[in-house]
Amino acid sequence: MNTYLQRLAHTRLKDGFTMLDVGAGTGMVLEDWMHAVQIRPSRYVGIEPIEVHAVALAEAIDRLKITGEVDQNAYSLDHPVQGPFDLALFSHSAYWLTDAAGCIGKAVDQLSEDGVALAFLQSPIGIYNLFRLFDPLFARDDPSGPNQGFSSHELINSLRKSGYELEYEYIPSGFDLTLPFQAKHMESLNEILSFALQVEFSELTDAVQKDVIEYLRAVCTHEEGRIFWNEPTAAVQVRGLRSGQAGNA
Numbered sequence: 001m002n003t004y005l006q007r008l009a010h011t012r013l014k015d016g017f018t019m020l021d022v023g024a025g026t027g028m029v030l031e032d033w034m035h036a037v038q039i040r041p042s043r044y045v046g047i048e049p050i051e052v053h054a055v056a057l058a059e060a061i062d063r064l065k066i067t068g069e070v071d072q073n074a075y076s077l078d079h080p081v082q083g084p085f086d087l088a089l090f091s092h093s094a095y096w097l098t099d100a101a102g103c104i105g106k107a108v109d110q111l112s113e114d115g116v117a118l119a120f121l122q123s124p125i126g127i128y129n130l131f132r133l134f135d136p137l138f139a140r141d142d143p144s145g146p147n148q149g150f151s152s153h154e155l156i157n158s159l160r161k162s163g164y165e166l167e168y169e170y171i172p173s174g175f176d177l178t179l180p181f182q183a184k185h186m187e188s189l190n191e192i193l194s195f196a197l198q199v200e201f202s203e204l205t206d207a208v209q210k211d212v213i214e215y216l217r218a219v220c221t222h223e224e225g226r227i228f229w230n231e232p233t234a235a236v237q238v239r240g241l242r243s244g245q246a247g248n249a
C-alpha cells in the first residue's frame with residue numbers, strides 16, 4: 001500500500017494537497033507514507049470514531065507537523081465534512097461503512113477537479129471466500145464490526161452501476177501461515193481465523209474448526225516448505241462520474 005501511495009504522490013499530487021482520510025485509524029498509514037515522500041498536505045482531515053485511535057491519530061499529526069484535524073464523527077452519507085479534497089483515502093475502512101459505495105461516491109463528489117478517491121480493501125480472494133463460505137453457520141447477534149463479506153468486487157460493481165469512472169489493481173499480499181499451522185503456534189492461527197470469520201474461532205465446534213482448517217490448508221500454496229494464504233489487496237481509484245451520469249442512483 002505504501003508503495004502504491006508513493007507512486008500516487010509522484011504522479012498525481014502536489015505539495016500542499018488537501019486530503020480526507022476516512023477511517024484513518026491510528027495514523028500509521030499516513031505516517032509511513034509521509035516518511036517516504038517529500039510532499040505534505042496543506043489540509044488533512046482524518047475521520048476516526050474510535051477514541052483511542054483518534055488520540056493516536058492526533059499525536060501522529062503533531063509528530064508530522066502538518067495542518068490537520070481529527071473528526072470523531074462516523075463517516076456516512078450525511079457527514080458534514082466540506083471539500084474540496086485532492087485525495088479522499090478509504091484505507092481498509094469500507095467494510096465498516098453502511099453503504100460504502102455511496103460514501104465513496106459522496107467523497108468523489110467533493111473532490112477537486114483533478115482529485116482522486118482511493119480505496120484499499122480486500123479483494124474477492126482470500127478471507128472473503130472463507131468468510132462467505134462459513135458465515136451462514138454462525139448466528140450473529142452483534143451487527144457492529146467489519147463486514148468481511150464485502151470486497152472490491154461489490155464496491156466496483158456498485159460504483160459502476162452509479163456511473164463512476166474507476167480503475168483498480170490487485171496489490172500482492174497475504175499471510176505466511178507456516179508457523180501458525182504448527183500445533184505449538186495454534187494461538188496465532190486462532191487469532192487470524194477469529195479475525196477472518198469475525199467469531200471466536202476456538203469456541204467453534206471441533207467439526208467446524210476442522211472444516212475451516214482443512215479448507216484453509218487446501219487453498220494455501222505450499223512452496224519450498226512455506227505455507228502461504230494469498231490475500232491480494234485491491235486499490236480502487238475513482239475520479240468522478242462518467243459524462244452524462246447522475247451518480248448515487
Ligand SMILES: C[S@@+](CC[C@H](N)C(=O)[O-])C[C@H]1O[C@@H](n2cnc3c(N)ncnc32)[C@H](O)[C@@H]1O
Nearest residue numbers: 022023024025029047050074075091092093096
Ligand atoms: C481496519 S481500520 C483501518 C485503519 C487505517 N486506515 C489503516 O489502513 O490501517 C478501520 C478504521 O475505520 C474506523 N471506522 C469504523 N467505522 C467508521 C466510520 N463510519 N467512519 C469512519 N471510520 C470508521 C475504525 O474505527 C477503524 O479505525
